[in-house]
Each structure stands twice: as structure tokens, then as C-alpha cells.
Amino acid sequence: MKSSNFLVVESDTTRADSIVSALTFLGYRPVLAKQMPLAEASENWRGAYVGMVDDENELEGYLSSLGRGGRQLPLLVAADSPLATSLIADDVRSQHVELVDMPLRYERLSEALRALQSRMEPVPSSRRFVGQSGPMQRVNALIRQVAPFDSSVLVLGESGSGKELVARTIHDCSPRRDKPFVAINCGAIPAELLESELFGHEKGAFTGAISTRKGRFEMAEGGTLFLDEIGDMSLPMQVKLLRVLQERVFERVGGNRPQRCDVRIIAATHRDLEDAIERGGFREDLFYRLSVFPLEMPPLRQRLEDLPALISEFNQRLVHRGLSSIRFSPSAMGALCRYGWPGNVRELSNLVERMAILMPHGEVRAADLPEKYRGVLPVEEVSGAALIAMMEAGPEITETFGYAGEGDPSVLPQGGLDLKDHLAGIEIGLIRQALDSANGVVAHAAKLLRVQRTTLVEKLRKYGLSETVQAG
Structure with missing residues (x-):
């Protein structure tokens, strides 16, 4: 990112300085169009900002000087730019344009840049995780280290934190990437059926077995088998799984012909397996067989700096599904940062989709969030109707929202607004x-x-x- 260039086409000197400073802070190397040396025309341009430019031919001249990719370059366009309407209406460019309001807001600029990047650049499998927080950088580093080897991996973490995504990313980055990735939720299948699901069965092995069926081990041959919620597996089944992991041989239910298997095992659980071992609910020998390389996914509350990037990613997925994207106001983002996220990334994804349905193309303010996410609303997020209700309720209510003067909305709060x-x-x-x-x-x-x-x-x-x- 730091070696990339960003073209700034802006005739207003004050605005130009503002956008150059912001882009520099975000890691880009912005260059003013009028100061662009010819030697830089062939460099790796990542986008262009278009501000107060009256003549579209002037803009075309700058972009064409960047080479064949100039016309497909992602554009940040000031909403009040004389060219904003024509650029949005351009069928070729419409998908490459993001509007930003002036004066410049850092949150909106960051969001627009992320949206353009996700739209223009397919994310390689080794970088499928969204977010650049410290915890996620450590997870990515561990994935890169373990992916080339066949070592068993035990992914730990709370529900909804992305454990299956870890497993899929390890598989996609491994030499087995061209072979199957097969997942099974050990906690969702009754204990009496799990053996058949894993190892398959022969015709007539039990009531209802009307034909021979392959199990997940056979389906994943040469690839990766993901055992989700391994902590919910029954003890008898744990014994059978341990034997397969040790000998790499299994038999179908109702059969007696040993079959060799070549699969990589990745297991995951939200439970504390060491505690389960002490209580007799999980076999210690199976734990050490699975936990050759333990990898823990951080909960969302420990990586809140990734919230904007995650929301941008979910917005892009919604757009691909035909829904509208949404924006969260700074106060709404503040409320989300104060929330505990027991459902982690899955819960955030569900919230973004819910708000996209309720407020298509709108800006979500703190007052628009479902009640459990709001916390204490800042004064600027309280609607006019709510102000009247608070005034009628008396000073006890209004003081909670920062009002002075016995609930009088005409009095400036101590903290300003x-x-x-x-x-x-x-x-x-x-x-x-x-x-x-x-x-x-x-x-x-x-x-x-x-x-x-x-x-x-x-x-x-x-x-x-x-x-x-x-x-x-």
C-alpha cells in the first residue's frame, strides 16, 4: 500500500492539501495532477481523486497519461464536483466511483477507499480475512506458517468468530487446495449416526441403509476434513476417531474391509477442551492428537478496529445479492464499539443485513440501531419526537442525554453538540x-x-x- 500512487485532480488549493494529507496518512503516495512528472505515468496507480474540475476533457487528459488502465482507475469524487453527475452516469465508470462529501470526513474517506478496493481487486485466498488489527495479523501469520504442512490443526474460539473460515483458508493455501474440502458438524448429528456420516456404511448395515454410502473420510480423500464442534462428540465416537487418526485406516459401518485414507484433519470447537478433559468429557489422547497446532480466533470485542472493514465487506456481499449498502454514522459506530458482540462476526453480519433491509441506501444513526446495540444515545442522535417526549418526562430523563436547563433543548449541553x-x-x-x-x-x-x-x-x-x- 505504501508504494502505491494516488492521483489528485483538484483546482482548489485548500481542498487539494486536505485530500493529500488524508491519503498520505492512510498509506498512499498522492501526487497532484498538475505536478505529476511524466516519469511517474507508468507507475502502479491505485486510484484518483476528482474535485473541483470544470472540464471533463482535462480529467480525461490526466487519466489517459496514466496508460491503458487510466479509464478503469477507481475514482473518489467530491459530491459537489461539477463532474460528479456525469461520472456516475457513465456506464463504464459507474462501478468505479465513490462519492465523498466536503469538508472531508476521515471515516467516509476510509470507507470509500475500502469499497473501491474490494470492488476492483479480488482478494487472494491467502488474504481472505477482513481486518488488519493486531490479533488478525497474528492469525494470518499462523495460517501461512502451518498451511504448507499436513499437521493437524485445532481451531479454538467463540461461536461466530470465523473458525470454519480459518479451516478453509488453511486448505486453500495448502498443497491440497485442488482436492476436496469436506466439513461436518459433529455436534449437529446424533451420536448413533455420526459413525456412518464419517466412515460410510454398507448396504443393509442397519435399518434404512438401502444402499452403500461413502463417508466424509472417503469424500475428502487427498484433501482436508474439517471436524467442527469436535468438543460435542460422544466418548465412544472419540475412541473410533482416535484409531483412525493413529492408523489412517477405517472401515465402513457393516463392513470388514479396511480402507486407508489420506486426509488432513482440522478440528474446531468453542469449548474449553482442557476443562472437558478434567471433567471426563473429552479424551486426553485425542486432544493431543488433534492439537498439534492450536490456533485461536480472537472474539470481535478484541478486534474492534476491524469493524469498519468488516462492515464494508458485508456491504459488498449484500450488493452482490441485490440488496442495498448502508453507512453507519460516527455515533452509530461508537455504539457498536461499546457493544460486547457475544455472537461475534456472525452477529455483526446479521445486523448489517438487517439494517440494509430496514434503511436501504441510508445512513444508520445510533437511534436507528436495535435497542440492545444503542447504549446511551448522544444528544445529536435523539429525534425531534424523542426530544418532546423527554421534555414532557422532566429533567430526570433529559439529563441522561446531556441536556441542561430542565430539559430545554434550546440550552447548549455542557459537552456541546x-x-x-x-x-x-x-x-x-x-x-x-x-x-x-x-x-x-x-x-x-x-x-x-x-x-x-x-x-x-x-x-x-x-x-x-x-x-x-x-x-x-
Whole structure:
């Protein structure tokens, strides 16, 4: 990343300095278009920022000087740029453009860069994990170290932390990558059926065995067998698995012909196996057979700096599935960072999808989050309707949200507030009340608010409320 270049096409000197500083801080090497030496035209350009540029031919000239890839270069475009509309409408470029508002916000810039990168560059299998936090860098380093060998790996970690992804990544980075990766959840299959699932069975071996069937060991021949939730396996089954791991020979249920197997074993569990050994629930010899190379996945609460990257990744997946992407406001991100995430990355993925359904193309504020994620809302996240309710409830409620002056929203809180967001919250609350009184009819609501109907329609679009109203 640090050796990459980023072209800055911006005639406003103040803005140019701002974007250059931000890109430098993020590890890029930005170059102003008007100062670009010809010698740099052939370098590895990673994107371009387009700001106050009136002439599209001028932009085309700069991009064409970068070589054949110039027209496909990812573009960060200032939302108020004269070229923003034409660039978004360009069928070739539309998928390569991300808008950023000015004055520049670091969070939005980072999010836009991640979105462009994930859209333009396929992630190689050795870098499938999202996030650059310290814990994830250590996990990636361990994966790279163990992948080339056939050693058994025991992946530990809480539910939803990505243990199967670890197993798949190890397989994809190993010499066995061209052979099958077969997974089985040992805790989801009844103990009496698990032996057949693992080793297969012969026809007539038991009631319902109407034909011979291969087990997972045979299906994974030459590849990798992933034994998920190994800690839930019964003791009798543990004995049979241990024999196979020691001798690399098994027999189908109902058969007597030994079969050799060549599979790599990766197991995973959210349980404390050493504690289970002390309680007699897990065999110590099987534990040491599986735990040649233990690898622990960190819970999400220990890698919160990866939240923006994870959300960006989930947004891209939603877009591929036909859903809309969403943005989280700084206050919403703050609330998510204070949450404990017992369901880890899986829970975050579910939340992003839920909010994408509820608020397509919108910005999710802390007040929009499900209740358990909100924590204590900052003052700028409280809607106008909520302000009125708090005023009626008295100072006990309003003081919780940082208001002084007996719940008077006209009094500046001690910690200050974001005036723009604060006024927007009040405006949204009043618009919703007017719409409720007018039964959702825009024209009637506009009369109550003493504004033109077209003005109210624009505000409804601005705040993402247009889908809740009736024409009129």
C-alpha cells in the first residue's frame, strides 16, 4: 500500500492539501495532477481523486497519461464536483466511483477507499480475512506458517468468530487446495449416526441403509476434513476417531474391509477442551492428537478496529445479492464499539443485513440501531419526537442525554453538540408528526408545516422518509 500512487485532480488549493494529507496518512503516495512528472505515468496507480474540475476533457487528459488502465482507475469524487453527475452516469465508470462529501470526513474517506478496493481487486485466498488489527495479523501469520504442512490443526474460539473460515483458508493455501474440502458438524448429528456420516456404511448395515454410502473420510480423500464442534462428540465416537487418526485406516459401518485414507484433519470447537478433559468429557489422547497446532480466533470485542472493514465487506456481499449498502454514522459506530458482540462476526453480519433491509441506501444513526446495540444515545442522535417526549418526562430523563436547563433543548449541553445533526433530528421529528396528523398525505403535511409541497418532498428524500408517505 505504501508504494502505491494516488492521483489528485483538484483546482482548489485548500481542498487539494486536505485530500493529500488524508491519503498520505492512510498509506498512499498522492501526487497532484498538475505536478505529476511524466516519469511517474507508468507507475502502479491505485486510484484518483476528482474535485473541483470544470472540464471533463482535462480529467480525461490526466487519466489517459496514466496508460491503458487510466479509464478503469477507481475514482473518489467530491459530491459537489461539477463532474460528479456525469461520472456516475457513465456506464463504464459507474462501478468505479465513490462519492465523498466536503469538508472531508476521515471515516467516509476510509470507507470509500475500502469499497473501491474490494470492488476492483479480488482478494487472494491467502488474504481472505477482513481486518488488519493486531490479533488478525497474528492469525494470518499462523495460517501461512502451518498451511504448507499436513499437521493437524485445532481451531479454538467463540461461536461466530470465523473458525470454519480459518479451516478453509488453511486448505486453500495448502498443497491440497485442488482436492476436496469436506466439513461436518459433529455436534449437529446424533451420536448413533455420526459413525456412518464419517466412515460410510454398507448396504443393509442397519435399518434404512438401502444402499452403500461413502463417508466424509472417503469424500475428502487427498484433501482436508474439517471436524467442527469436535468438543460435542460422544466418548465412544472419540475412541473410533482416535484409531483412525493413529492408523489412517477405517472401515465402513457393516463392513470388514479396511480402507486407508489420506486426509488432513482440522478440528474446531468453542469449548474449553482442557476443562472437558478434567471433567471426563473429552479424551486426553485425542486432544493431543488433534492439537498439534492450536490456533485461536480472537472474539470481535478484541478486534474492534476491524469493524469498519468488516462492515464494508458485508456491504459488498449484500450488493452482490441485490440488496442495498448502508453507512453507519460516527455515533452509530461508537455504539457498536461499546457493544460486547457475544455472537461475534456472525452477529455483526446479521445486523448489517438487517439494517440494509430496514434503511436501504441510508445512513444508520445510533437511534436507528436495535435497542440492545444503542447504549446511551448522544444528544445529536435523539429525534425531534424523542426530544418532546423527554421534555414532557422532566429533567430526570433529559439529563441522561446531556441536556441542561430542565430539559430545554434550546440550552447548549455542557459537552456541546453537532448543531447540524441536532437540528436535523428536530426537523425529522416534526415532519413525522405532521405526516401522522395528515395520514401520510404530503400535501396536507406541507400545509401543517407552512412549507411548499416540493420543499417537503425534497426533505423526505433527504432523510429517507419518502417510502412511508402517500402521493398528494
